[in-house]
Amino acid sequence: MTSSTELTHRYRRYIDVLNRRDWPALGEFVADEVTHNGRPLGLAGYRAMLEQDVRDIPDLRFRIELLVCEPPHLAARLRFQCTPAGRFMGLDVNGRSVDFTENVFYTWRDGRVAEVHSVIDKAAIEAQLR
Amino acid sequence: MTSSTELTHRYRRYIDVLNRRDWPALGEFVADEVTHNGRPLGLAGYRAMLEQDVRDIPDLRFRIELLVCEPPHLAARLRFQCTPAGRFMGLDVNGRSVDFTENVFYTWRDGRVAEVHSVIDKAAIEAQLR
Numbered sequence: 001m002t003s004s005t006e007l008t009h010r011y012r013r014y015i016d017v018l019n020r021r022d023w024p025a026l027g028e029f030v031a032d033e034v035t036h037n038g039r040p041l042g043l044a045g046y047r048a049m050l051e052q053d054v055r056d057i058p059d060l061r062f063r064i065e066l067l068v069c070e071p072p073h074l075a076a077r078l079r080f081q082c083t084p085a086g087r088f089m090g091l092d093v094n095g096r097s098v099d100f101t102e103n104v105f106y107t108w109r110d111g112r113v114a115e116v117h118s119v120i121d122k123a124a125i126e127a128q129l130r
Numbered sequence: 131m132t133s134s135t136e137l138t139h140r141y142r143r144y145i146d147v148l149n150r151r152d153w154p155a156l157g158e159f160v161a162d163e164v165t166h167n168g169r170p171l172g173l174a175g176y177r178a179m180l181e182q183d184v185r186d187i188p189d190l191r192f193r194i195e196l197l198v199c200e201p202p203h204l205a206a207r208l209r210f211q212c213t214p215a216g217r218f219m220g221l222d223v224n225g226r227s228v229d230f231t232e233n234v235f236y237t238w239r240d241g242r243v244a245e246v247h248s249v250i251d252k253a254a255i256e257a258q259l260r
Contacts, residue, residue, distance in 0.1 A: 004200065066235055066247065068203040070134065075198045075205035077235055077247055089253060103233030103249040105196055105207055117196065117207055119233040119249040123219060 004069045031112040078102040134199045161242040208232040
């Protein structure tokens with residue numbers, strides 16, 4: 001069993017990988033059979049999702065605001081201040097700056113993320129576009 | 131410092147209070163100066179928010195799907211299968227059954243919830259109304 005300190009450290013390295021767009025390193029942190037909100041994406045599908053996110057939001061940067069770790073689970077509140085180029089979550093953002101959060105739970109197996117349960121604060125984005 | 135086991139037990143009692151609509155007991159679990167997504171609601175405002183939720187969704191029931199505890203923080207993924215009577219989150223639900231989650235972080239002080247950071251999966255509700 002990985003300790004809470006080790007898992008937290010590992011998670012911070014994973015977030016660094018995302019912020020560096022270091023996709024070849026993703027497999028060190030994400031399991032081959034990863035699921036996202038119940039969908040069996042697998043590592044390739046997970047990478048494709050992240051690559052699409054970065055195409056939609058070139059200045060996407062993951063910032064950890066709150067981290068709660070109780071192995072094998074880790075929960076994080078992530079904060080994004082970014083400018084989606086066109087549509088994002090079905091909303092016409094079109095290059096405006098938005099500030100929103102994602103509350104996300106990870107289940108880890110053998111040092112890699114096996115399950116992700118994420119909710120993005122779409123209502124907050126809508127409020128900023130009004 | 132409250133232990134993880136104690137805090138988890140306390141949180142489950144808080145959820146029971148919500149499911150029983152036992153508003154007079156709320157102050158045992160929620161701090162007088164509680165904030166919700168940064169808004170300083172206070173206990174009275176927090177109770178008013180919950181009472182409004184229950185008016186909007188008479189069959190509202192809080193179910194814990196995942197719980198991650200690292201005192202003084204606790205994170206929960208809550209699952210709702212319910213029928214909002216009219217509008218909910220700006221959506222015309224109008225008595226249809228919806229199934230959605232809330233990912234929520236709590237910061238506890240002196241055995242009571244002092245900060246809540248919540249995100250409700252509005253996109254999931256929208257998808258069910260299409």
